[in-house]
Amino acid sequence: MNTPIVDFHTHAGGWSASGYHINSDKFVELMDAAGIDIACINCIFHGDAKRANNLVSEIVARYPDRFAGVGFVTPHYPEETIPELERCFEKLEMKFLKIYPDYYGKPVDNEGYYPIFEWANDRNLVIMSHTSGGTGSLSDTLTSPLKFIDLSKRFPNIRWVLAHSGNQTSGQKEAVLASKSSENIFLETCTSYGSHGTIEFLVNEAGEDRVLFGSDMPLLDGRFGVGRIVTAEISEEAKKKILGLNAIKLLGLKI
Amino acid sequence: MGQIETNFKPDFPVFDANVALGRKHNQRVFVDNVDDLLKYMSKSGIDRSLVYSPHSVNFDSIDGNSILIESINSNNALIPQFVWSPGIDNMQNSIDTTIKHNVKSIRFAPLSHKYPFKKWMVDSWLDSIEDNSISLFISIEEVEPDDIFEVIKDYPNIKVVLTEIHYRHYPWLMHLLKSLPNINIEISRFVIADGINILVNQIGVDRVLYGSRFPDSPFSPQLYSLYFSGLNDDDIKKITSTNLESLLGGIN
Numbered sequence: 179m180n181t182p183i184v185d186f187h188t189h190a191g192g193w194s195a196s197g198y199h200i201n202s203d204k205f206v207e208l209m210d211a212a213g214i215d216i217a218c219i220n221c222i223f224h225g226d227a228k229r230a231n232n233l234v235s236e237i238v239a240r241y242p243d244r245f246a247g248v249g250f251v252t253p254h255y256p257e258e259t260i261p262e263l264e265r266c267f268e269k270l271e272m273k274f275l276k277i278y279p280d281y282y283g284k285p286v287d288n289e290g291y292y293p294i295f296e297w298a299n300d301r302n303l304v305i306m307s308h309t310s311g312g313t314g315s316l317s318d319t320l321t322s323p324l325k326f327i328d329l330s331k332r333f334p335n336i337r338w339v340l341a342h343s344g345n346q347t348s349g350q351k352e353a354v355l356a357s358k359s360s361e362n363i364f365l366e367t368c369t370s371y372g373s374h375g376t377i378e379f380l381v382n383e384a385g386e387d388r389v390l391f392g393s394d395m396p397l398l399d400g401r402f403g404v405g406r407i408v409t410a411e412i413s414e415e416a417k418k419k420i421l422g423l424n425a426i427k428l429l430g431l432k433i
Numbered sequence: 434m435g436q437i438e439t440n441f442k443p444d445f446p447v448f449d450a451n452v453a454l455g456r457k458h459n460q461r462v463f464v465d466n467v468d469d470l471l472k473y474m475s476k477s478g479i480d481r482s483l484v485y486s487p488h489s490v491n492f493d494s495i496d497g498n499s500i501l502i503e504s505i506n507s508n509n510a511l512i513p514q515f516v517w518s519p520g521i522d523n524m525q526n527s528i529d530t531t532i533k534h535n536v537k538s539i540r541f542a543p544l545s546h547k548y549p550f551k552k553w554m555v556d557s558w559l560d561s562i563e564d565n566s567i568s569l570f571i572s573i574e575e576v577e578p579d580d581i582f583e584v585i586k587d588y589p590n591i592k593v594v595l596t597e598i599h600y601r602h603y604p605w606l607m608h609l610l611k612s613l614p615n616i617n618i619e620i621s622r623f624v625i626a627d628g629i630n631i632l633v634n635q636i637g638v639d640r641v642l643y644g645s646r647f648p649d650s651p652f653s654p655q656l657y658s659l660y661f662s663g664l665n666d667d668d669i670k671k672i673t674s675t676n677l678e679s680l681l682g683g684i685n
Contacts, residue, residue, distance in 0.1 A: 179439045197603030197625055208626050211661055213437045370599060370624060372650045374463045396626035397600060405657025408439050409477075417439055 181418045182433050184246075184425035185214045185400065186306070187341055187368050187392025190221040190234050198396045202237045205396060206244055212393070212400030215422070215433060220248035220276040220306075227251045227262050235270045246431065247272040248306070253282055253290045263297050273429045274304035274339075279320040287325045299333040304428060306339035306366065312348020323352040330360035337428060339364045339390060343380055347373050350380065357384040364428065367420070368394035368403055377410035377420075386416035390425050443478040443656050445666065448674040450570075450619045451596050451644030452482040454511070455500060458491060464648040467504050467511065474510065477652035479645075481510050483538065483677065485570075489516035490542045494527075502534055512681065514570065516540045519558045520548035528561050537681040538568040538594075544575040552584050559588050568592040568680045570619075578605050582612060589615050592680050596644060600625045610636045617680065619644035620655060620672075629662045629672075638664070642680075643673045 192199035200208075209217055219237060221230035230250050238247045249266030251259045266272040275298060279286045286307055298305055310317035311324065323344045330338055343365040344353035350373075357363045365380050365388055380389050393403035407420050426433055456465045464470050474482060484505065489497025494516045505511045515536045517527050531539065539562065543550040550571075562569055571581070573595050585593055596619040598606060603625060610616055618632060621644040625631075632641050643659065645652045659669055 179437055181437070183437065195604065197600050200626070211627075211663065213661075370622065372622075372624070372654060374648055374651045398624045399626045399628055399658055401658035401661045402624040402654050404437060405441070405654035406651075408437055409441055409651065409653035409657055414439060421437070 179414070179418075182216075182422035182426060183212075183214045183391070183404065184422040184431065184433070185209070185217040185393045185395065185403070186339065186366050186390045186425050188217040188219045188395040189223075189397065190219050190237055191223045191230065193223060193397065196397060200396050202240055206241055208395060208400055209244065212404050214393070214400050214404070216244060216246055216431065217395065218246045218248050218273060218425070218429075220250055222250050222276055222278045222281065225252065225254070227255070227258065228265075231262065231266055231270060231272070234272075246429065249275045250277075251275070251294060253284060253294065256290070256293065259294055260297060263294065267301065267303070273431070274306060276306050278308045280308055280317050283320070285320045285325065287329055295329070295333045295336065299335045302335045302337075304337045304339060306341050309340040309342055309344050309353060310346075310349055311344040311352035313346055318349075323349060323356045326356045326363055327359040330356075330362050334362065337362050337364065339366050341366045341392065342369050343367060343376070345369050346371050347376075350376060354380065354383040357388055364388050364390055364424070366390045366392040367406065368392040368398060370394070370398055372402075372406065377406055378412060381410075381412045381416050381420070386412065386419050387424060389420045390428070391421045438657075441653065441657050441660065443660065443673070445670050446674040447479045447481075447643065447656065448677045449474075449479050449482040449645050449647065449652065450594065450642040450677045451621050452484045452647045453487045453649070454484040454504060455486045455488055455497070457487050462648050467506070467508060470648075471508070471510060473647070473652065478656070479652050480674070481512060482647070483512045483514050483681075485514040485516055485540050490540070490545050494518040494522055494546070498530065512537075514538045514540055516542060517558065518542070518546045518548075519555050520546055524558060524561060528565065531567065532565065536567075538570055540570040540572075542572065542575050550576045550580040550584060552587065555584065559584070559591060563588055563591050566682060568594060570594045570596055572597045573599070573602055578602070578609055581616075582609060585613050585616065589613075591615060593617065594619055594642060594680065597621065597646065598623045607635055610640070616640070617642055617676070621646035621650060624655065624658070629659060630664070633664065633668065638668045638671050639676055641672045642676050
């Protein structure tokens, strides 16, 4: 089957503490092996958001047909946040914003994020946040999918993408609940847990228009991520939407 | 535009090295009986599975092993793996039962069974494993890497398989695998970018085993990843079946 494949969740920058440090040429080689056309790439590893976004921008410039840039800001430096958002979306042409409250140590509904969310709400942006739910971990307290129910009401113009769809089975149930509360909440698929029936559950409960393929490359392998969608017991149409058509529509990508 | 195989089913023989069979006390698992397991294996192109009882890990090795044999009922597609609990079980009874049922591999679960994986604790059991040419499976979630090294280095003839390796184990994994050539790796959770090729290049294809962790995880995604790994057919076949056959003493 020929269908565009857009990977909503990939990372730039090295993370040798978790086993990888690869360059963009190798990254593209791995995308090709998985059949991925475009990777939405973010860098969330630096305390200096400008450094992180520059790295993303350099990769997009090197492979403009293969990557879509994703911006990043940190609420720990509020004085830098709005100027960096302006740079990301007005100069660097980032397609959406990634936040990772686990690294910030602040829950995603903490008021410290509000200036970021207000800025994004005024511009109808897409924000993808790490999510985790139902595990009893610290991550749950920071990024429970249920927190996005109120956030989507408070910031109704933002299209929220819940990275990992809550991650484990219990978190997936929370993510589905959140998606049912607002048509602006989307669910992204990558996880290293890979529980049985995850994709089917997300499609059946949230709907095939609200699920987005993500791999978490290069932490995880794109072939494994694509394989989870391709071998799921869902319709061909749903597979096409999840693998790329939904992302193209959400981000207005030209492919 | 992305060229993908939406009706993927493996066209190579598959012998899954990591399948749990049976009910669990704390959740209703997706597939908990032989008929449904065989149905899903067939649908996913899995020819055979090495199966253990989760009850053996979670509660009682003797009861769980017994339930496993009863459940399998000599079905040729399901190859039993016993769990031993060196802290409590009678070693000779464990060996006798294992031999009686022609079981070729056993699983240790030190964390679940609450014993330290130290030489003073398991040496006599490992002697028996070695004497009887049984393969030893251990989930990495159950044991510390340093304990694996300190114990297994004195048993170079035992074929050891580490299961459930995850990306968080990667920083030390390759060093352990290079230090101990009798350790093999099952790849159900080893889904880091290009992870299969990295393993093959660094430790050789003969030490890599396909496993799914079914029913917690589906059979197919890692098979799909293998299929598109760029490895040749012979290497894929080794990973998906013949390496495990060899570990189990040439079972076929």
